[in-house]
Amino acid sequence: MTGETDRGPRAAEQLARLNAQLARMRETQAPWADLPAAPMASLADLAALPVLRKSDLIQRQAADAPFGGLTGGPVAGLRRLFVSPGPIFDPEGRGADWWGSAAALTAAGVRPGDVILNTFSYHLTPAAFIFEGGAEALGCPVIPAGPGNTADQLVAIRQYRPRVYVGVPDFLKIILDKADEAGVDRTCLEIGMVTGAALPDSLRAELAGRGVAVRQCYGTADLGIVAYEDGGPGMVLNGGVIVEIVRPGTGDPVPDGEVGEIVVTRLDADYPLLRFATGDMSAIIAGATGARRIKGWMGRADQAAKVKGMFVRPEQIAALGRAVPGCHRLRLEISRAGEQDRMHLLAEHDDNDAADRLAAKLAEITRLKGTVQVVAPGSLPNDGRVIADLR
Amino acid sequence: MTGETDRGPRAAEQLARLNAQLARMRETQAPWADLPAAPMASLADLAALPVLRKSDLIQRQAADAPFGGLTGGPVAGLRRLFVSPGPIFDPEGRGADWWGSAAALTAAGVRPGDVILNTFSYHLTPAAFIFEGGAEALGCPVIPAGPGNTADQLVAIRQYRPRVYVGVPDFLKIILDKADEAGVDRTCLEIGMVTGAALPDSLRAELAGRGVAVRQCYGTADLGIVAYEDGGPGMVLNGGVIVEIVRPGTGDPVPDGEVGEIVVTRLDADYPLLRFATGDMSAIIAGATGARRIKGWMGRADQAAKVKGMFVRPEQIAALGRAVPGCHRLRLEISRAGEQDRMHLLAEHDDNDAADRLAAKLAEITRLKGTVQVVAPGSLPNDGRVIADLR
Incomplete structure (x- = not known):
């Protein structure tokens, strides 16, 4: 603790x-x-x-x-x-700024009065409204553009000169490309507030090179903004x-x-x-x-996998760890050999002889047979993968 | 005056x-x-x-x-x-209720706390926000559903039981039909606040028969709500x-x-x-x-018509009325005879001999020839048609 x-x-x-x-x-x-x-x-x-x-x-x-x-x-x-x-x-x-996006926008450099091009969908899901709330709290006019329709996005950019883009990272690049193709001056866009998809370093560097400083935030439709980049x-x-x-x-x-x-x-x-x-x-x-x-968004945790037609879930690996004392990290690798699914458990454990106990417990909990290899504590990758599906 | x-x-x-x-x-x-x-x-x-x-x-x-x-x-x-x-x-x-929709919603019977299914688009155009503002002022939760996607509309109706529909008239009928087909209880919907398209009496009666009292309002994206039904x-x-x-x-x-x-x-x-x-x-x-x-929305006033490849505009008929004293209502009928466009002016005038003067002025203003018939004041229909294209 x-x-x-x-x-x-x-x-x-x-x-x-x-x-x-x-x-x-x-x-x-x-x-x-x-x-x-x-x-x-x-x-x-x-x-x-x-x-x-x-x-x-x-x-x-x-x-x-x-x-x-x-x-x-x-x-x-x-x-x-x-x-x-x-x-x-x-x-x-x-409540004002109910989803908590004002802090993320402020940390990205957005100032009161900046015009925001909001390219998230406003229909049925809350992403667009998450940023509407922050914009309202900061006093920023919003263009409720929604996703797609790049021709209208360019019309909006030309007329309103937004300083801030809000949306997924890839769509920002699409808009810049289309603007450059069409000869629309988009140098007004200086800040990108992105979320909802991965932002590779290469894309961030390209956008920065084109004048748009991109900041990420992380949130969900249930929680609003959970975390954001602040430098x-x-x-x-x-x-x-x-x-x-x-x-x-x-x-x-x-x-x-x-x-x-x-x-x-x-x-x-x-x-x-x-x-x-x-x-x-x-x-x-x-x-x-x-x-x-x-550290930011590091992928999805949904690691349930189907082995020989049966689901194996992270909860079962967690139960295995509790059932055999002395376990550190566990990682179940699922592969395919001889046209058959195959389970192989890598277990950080101080006792090399724990393999047999672990194999028995694995079969009991999953109702599937698997091989077990005991490895030294700290040797498995720190990636949160409890089940690694290698098929 | x-x-x-x-x-x-x-x-x-x-x-x-x-x-x-x-x-x-x-x-x-x-x-x-x-x-x-x-x-x-x-x-x-x-x-x-x-x-x-x-x-x-x-x-x-x-x-x-x-x-x-x-x-x-x-x-x-x-x-x-x-x-x-x-x-x-x-x-x-x-400003609060900036578009002025709260009065229209209230007159339609919407009460604070009623759940509103808003099926106007939120993207780029203001229709959806016109009603968001009124809902906010009244304290009504809104489902920002947007247009289309009736499957999701039915999910929203089942879960949130909205009392109020906001959108175009036809889409309300589509939603009721789909709900009945799918066996979704939509009896929660009691009020329809519609605009943006004509509401025939037959459709209003059908919707009322299915439990939805429909009220119309009239507005534009530039002005917000201009007028509304109140009984x-x-x-x-x-x-x-x-x-x-x-x-x-x-x-x-x-x-x-x-x-x-x-x-x-x-x-x-x-x-x-x-x-x-x-x-x-x-x-x-x-x-x-x-x-x-x-009286409500009575059609579009855009009456410009192309005659023999040239535009004739209502402004020109108004100029004609000013140029020849004694005119009341004027109505230019455009038809097709012998594979040719044909203009015929019906003119309310007290003097039957005004026809020649009117024909000369019509040719001068439009640069097109047309026949003229003088009719008694008050005999032309009260429909706002200055140019009636009968082709």
């Missing part, structure tokens, strides 16, 4: 907000009636509560429409209601969220620096999500001073 | 707001520096000012981006910036606009009851449009007590 001082300068304030939120949730929201009554002594105590997975959320929302009882008040008190693929239903509350290492965590990095398939926090799944608790009265597992991977940057930071 | 008392109970307040606005425009906006300095004595005095046509607006916006100097302050003070086909550029200011005759005019009905192609008001083009002056500091010609036709309902009313 990390100490409270490692949790950044906001830890004390966040702990107070969290305890107030937990007390309110326990008293007013049926699904949280069983929350422990005692205040938490540390943000680390969150780890004792269950993780809320997307599949749980879908079930709760189906059983108790629209939000599974997880919102802090009636639907009539909300501002917008979304339908994301899955289907997942997400609310937007009425320091990786991304700094947003003030309204508490982030844990857990071993994929579990709710168990990994040590700082280790790659795992991002689990977020949102400090918000309208939609106080508790330990929401995002399915995305990252790592806390160990030893950073000041605010807590993550 | 109608008297001030005929201009409804809001006339005195509107006149005061108009004079304050004209004074501000004259002092702060270069394009309006030539406005007469004396306050207007009556709303009828507006008729002395030039009409602003869409073509003028496009030219001004092209010459002086983005808004041709017609906004009341800098772009940085605006909330959203739109690109409508044409291209026309429209601003949204920061009284036709549509009642919105408080923030002054409406004139003019002979198509002119800025000359027609008597109450006569069909003509809708010209609107918006009382708004952010975008104080003065005598904006909408290109739509309607008529003031004569003799209605209380607030001033129009």
Whole structure:
């Protein structure tokens, strides 16, 4: 466990907000009636509560429409209601900058009055509104352009001279290319606020070379903006969220620096999500001073794989680690040999003789046979992969 | 000319707001520096000012981006910036319910807290935001659904049970049909707030029979909501606009009851449009007590027609009427005979011998020959048609 001082300068304030939120949730929201009554002594105590997975959320929302009882008040008190693929239903509350994007925009250099070209879709999903809220809070006019239709994007650029692009990274490059082809002066675009897809260093360098300083942020439709680039290492965590990095398939926090799944608790009265597992991977940057930071988006944590027609899930590998004492990192490699699926477990363990016990337990838990190789602690890659599908 | 008392109970307040606005425009906006300095004595005095046509607006916006100097302050003070086909550029200011839709929604029976399914597009054009503003002012949660994608519309209806539909009339019927086909309970939908297309009585009756009371409103991307149904005759005019009905192609008001083009002056500091010609036709309902009313949308006023390869425009027919004293309504019928275009002018005139003078003037103004028939004053249809293309 990390100490409270490692949790950044906001830890004390966040702990107070969290305890107030937990007390309110326990008293007013049926699904949280069983929350422990005692205040938490540390943000680390969150780890004792269950993780809320997307599949749980879908079930709760189906059983108790629209939000599974997880919102802090009636639907009539909300501002917008979304339908994301899955289907997942997400609310937007009425507070100013409800999704928390103003800090990300400010860190990217956006100033009050800057014109923003918002190329996210406004229909059904919240991405566009996440940035609308921040723009409104900062006093920035927005061109609600939506995705696609580059001809109209160029008309908007010519007439309104936006300084800021908001959207996915690739579409920014498409717009710059089309503008240059069509001879449209797009030098007004100086800042790109991008999210929703990977930003390779090569693309960032190209965009910078063309005059657009690109900053990334990370967020989800359920949580709003979780972290954003501010010029320091990786991304700094947003003030309204508490982030844990857990071993994929579990709710168990990994040590700082280790790659795992991002689990977020949102400090918000309208939609106080508790330990929401995002399915995305990252790592806390160990030893950073000041605010807590993550490395950014490091891929998806969905590692379930089908072996000989049966699902093998990260939760099963986590159960295996608990069943055989002395395990460190585990990594199940799935390959194909002789027209057959094949499982091979790489297990960090101090005792070379643990292989037999691990193989027996693996067969018991997965109902599938696999080979086991014990490796030295610290020798497996720090990439959050619990199941590596090599087929 | 109608008297001030005929201009409804809001006339005195509107006149005061108009004079304050004209004074501000004259002092702060270069394009309006030539406005007469004396306050207007009556709303009828507006008729002395030039009409602003869409073509003028496009030219001004092209010459002086983005808004041709017609906004009341800098772009940085605006909330959203739109690109409508044409291209026309429209601003949204920061005021609450800036487009004036809350009154229309309230008159349709929408209450605070009602969930609204908004099926207008949010991208580039303002229709969806016109109703977002009213919903926000009323405290109604909005599903920003956008147009199309009926499968997702049904998911949203099932989960959020919206009471209010906002969009074009036809799409409401499509959604009800699809819901019934798919067995989705859509009885939550009780109110339809429709605009943007004609609503035939048959469609209104069908929708009412299926439980949805439909109310229409009339507005444009430049002006917001101009008028709306409130249960009284036709549509009642919105408080923030002054409406004139003019002979198509002119800025000359027609008597109450006569069909003509809708010209609107918006009382708004952010975008104080003065005598904006909408290109739509309607008529003031004569003799209605209380607030001033129009008959609703009665088609488009764009009546330019090509005859033998040359354009004939309503402005030319208006010039003809001014050139030959004693004219009442004029109607140029264009037909096809012997593989040739043919022009025939029907002219309300007290003097049967005016036909020759009218024919000579018609040829002079249009550079095309046409026949003329003098008819009795009041005998031409009251439909606003100055040019009737019968080909």
